[in-house]
Structure formats: structure tokens, C-alpha cells
Amino acid sequence: MATFDKIDTTDIRQLTNSEFVDYADNDVVIIDDLRNFSKLQTIKLDFLLIIVVTSGRVAMKAGKVDSTASCNDIIICQPNTILNECLFSIDFTAKAVCLSAKVARKMLHISDVLDLSFYLKNKPIIHVDKPTMSTFEKYHTLLSEQLLKEDSKYKKQIVGYLVSSFLFCLLSIIEQTNPERTTMHISRSSVLFKQFVELLNSLEVKPRRVDYYSSRLCITTKYLSNICKENSGKTAYEWIVESAVEDINRLLSHSDMSIKEISNYLEFPNLSFFGRFVRAHLGCSPTEYRRRRDIKVEASQRGNQDKENTR
Known part of the structure; x- marks a missing residue:
């Protein structure tokens, strides 16, 4: 296990140089096939990482929390999270959306999302049903399509609203499946x-x-x-x-x-x-x-x- 204070921070600009990234700019990175994600072993993220697992299993330590995710699970790693001890099954596949820390913190200006941030520190994995997973995959496809288009007057706004809608869908799912988060102890x-x-x-x-x-x-x-x-x-x-x-x-x-x-x-x-x-x-x-x-x-x-x- 790595020593936390000696782990290099990886920001979204470094991630854009990875060969498995399908689209990248200074604020958003889209990854359609995350099977090579194991190359990112032991890093400290300076961006919001949302992983949608489509098959197989992955075990990792996100911060100091041991987590295991499988098909129809969504992993949310916030900025400043340390990923360590990642193990992937042979049939593991996943998609990912990464947002720069700047964009992520804009979302954190919303009170409900701050509550969510504290909740996710201890529970970074959300399980969803197949229809919901299908919805999230559609968002991912829409984002990929928009980001790959030529620049237009409204491209930035379109991408921004798609990302916001995607995140609020996550909020809605957590609110429905984990109502106890509102009564949990916060330091x-x-x-x-x-x-x-x-x-x-x-x-x-x-x-x-x-x-x-x-x-x-x-x-x-x-x-x-x-x-x-x-x-x-x-x-x-x-x-x-x-x-x-x-x-x-x-x-x-x-x-x-x-x-x-x-x-x-x-x-x-x-x-x-x-x-x-x-x-x-x-x-x-x-x-x-x-x-x-x-x-x-x-x-x-x-x-x-x-x-x-x-x-």
C-alpha cells in the first residue's frame, strides 16, 4: 500500500494525455472503455471521477474506504480522493466522465450537493437498476456526441447542461435509495x-x-x-x-x-x-x-x- 503523503496528484490536464481517453479538454474528459484504467494505480485525483461499471468487478480503496463495484454500479470519486489498491476482473468494462476540480466545485456551491459530498466520502458506490443504468449510458452517449462536434456558439452551454442534468439524476437516485444520508452524523x-x-x-x-x-x-x-x-x-x-x-x-x-x-x-x-x-x-x-x-x-x-x- 502506498504512503498517502508521497502520492503524486493527477489533474485533468494530465489525464488528457492518456491513450484510453476518447475526448478531453480543460474541463471535461470522456472515456468510453475504461478497461485500461488499471494504469492509473495509486493516484490522488484533482478532478471529479464518475465511473459507470457495465460488466465485471473492480475492487479499490477510494480514500481510506475499501470499495467493490460490479455491473450497474456507479463509483463517484471526488477531487482530493486517493485511489489505491485497484484490482480488476478480466471481464471488467466501464465508462467514465471526469470533470475538472473547478467545474466540480461550482456544483458544490449547491447546498444539497455539499451534503452529498460528505455522504460520498464513506459510500462512494451507488447501485442502480437496469433502466437507470440505461439512462446514464444515454447521457454518456449524448455527451460524447456533443463533445466530438465542431465548436459552435452553444456547444459549451449544451455540454454544461447535460453534465448538470446527469449529476442531478445521480442526486435523485441517492435521495430515493439512501434517505438515511440526511440524518447521518457530520463532523x-x-x-x-x-x-x-x-x-x-x-x-x-x-x-x-x-x-x-x-x-x-x-x-x-x-x-x-x-x-x-x-x-x-x-x-x-x-x-x-x-x-x-x-x-x-x-x-x-x-x-x-x-x-x-x-x-x-x-x-x-x-x-x-x-x-x-x-x-x-x-x-x-x-x-x-x-x-x-x-x-x-x-x-x-x-x-x-x-x-x-x-x-
Whole structure:
């Protein structure tokens, strides 16, 4: 058995280079045949991994929980999960959907999904009946079809809603088959982590100081960062920054506000500081980010127009 503190973290970008991946981008990976998954022995995931077992059996240790899955089982490994001691039967086949930690954490901003996250730490395998399994396989097929199509104006939205629908189907199944999850014991650190995420998500403008959130929760900044790391693999500051970057991306991409107005609205001390923050986390200046967005939109529109003209 591997020593946990010496295991390398595998993020979704590393997974995209695997030969058994059928589609991959920075946020979504689709795998139609997971028989070669044994090559991923002993890794720490930095993405959400959903495995749909279609035949055979697999035994593994997900985190510190020994799990065995067979046909019509769905395995859900959350970001920061360590996979270890994986054993596969000869007839094992499965499909998989992987979501980047960023996309997965967006889903975790929903209260019910936070409850699900704590539940899945101890019970990462869900058994479903054949009709439900057929439904999940259809989602997988739809996702594969959409992701393999050429880029279009609405491709990202289509994929996003398909993924959301797929995950809410999982929520529905767990709610029906495991009603006891709502009464299970949740540790104090997990409760505080949930409260932190809900507080962060509730704010229109997110203060970028950890002490703002720790004081609202009546705990120390060090304790808040520790419980965030324990429950999600990310520090409190990393959560805050990621949420702020999402807001910046949204405002730069989908609002008519000037860059100075966005900087003031998000309470940056000055425009220069805002520019450095955006460059550090989005890879370019706010002006360049908008310019690239406009070029991409124009290219997509020209492509759609060309398709219309050839019909």
C-alpha cells in the first residue's frame, strides 16, 4: 500500500494525455472503455471521477474506504480522493466522465450537493437498476456526441447542461435509495466548511481576505483554512480567489461594464492591482482577455454564417 503523503496528484490536464481517453479538454474528459484504467494505480485525483461499471468487478480503496463495484454500479470519486489498491476482473468494462476540480466545485456551491459530498466520502458506490443504468449510458452517449462536434456558439452551454442534468439524476437516485444520508452524523469541520462555502456563494462581491469569513463564522483564519483543506483539498484563500476569478470572468465576458467599473465594483484598491490580479489568474490583462473573447465570438459567428451560406 502506498504512503498517502508521497502520492503524486493527477489533474485533468494530465489525464488528457492518456491513450484510453476518447475526448478531453480543460474541463471535461470522456472515456468510453475504461478497461485500461488499471494504469492509473495509486493516484490522488484533482478532478471529479464518475465511473459507470457495465460488466465485471473492480475492487479499490477510494480514500481510506475499501470499495467493490460490479455491473450497474456507479463509483463517484471526488477531487482530493486517493485511489489505491485497484484490482480488476478480466471481464471488467466501464465508462467514465471526469470533470475538472473547478467545474466540480461550482456544483458544490449547491447546498444539497455539499451534503452529498460528505455522504460520498464513506459510500462512494451507488447501485442502480437496469433502466437507470440505461439512462446514464444515454447521457454518456449524448455527451460524447456533443463533445466530438465542431465548436459552435452553444456547444459549451449544451455540454454544461447535460453534465448538470446527469449529476442531478445521480442526486435523485441517492435521495430515493439512501434517505438515511440526511440524518447521518457530520463532523463539526464539515459543517463549518459547508457554512463557509454557502457564505462565499451568497455574496455578490466577495471580500478577498480570509479573516472576513473566519470572523463571520466565529473561528480563526488558521482553523478555517485547515477545515477547507481537510474537506476539499483547497485552502480557504484558494476557494476565495477561485470564486473571485469566476466573477471577473463573468463580468468581463457578459457585461457592458468598463474594466474600471468592474475593478471598482469588485472592490479592488485600484485599477493597477486589478490588472495584476487578472493577469496572474487569467493569463493576460483584462483588456486582452476581452479582446480574445471578442475574436472568439466573431470567429464562431463567421463559422456559423459560412455553414448557412453552403446550405
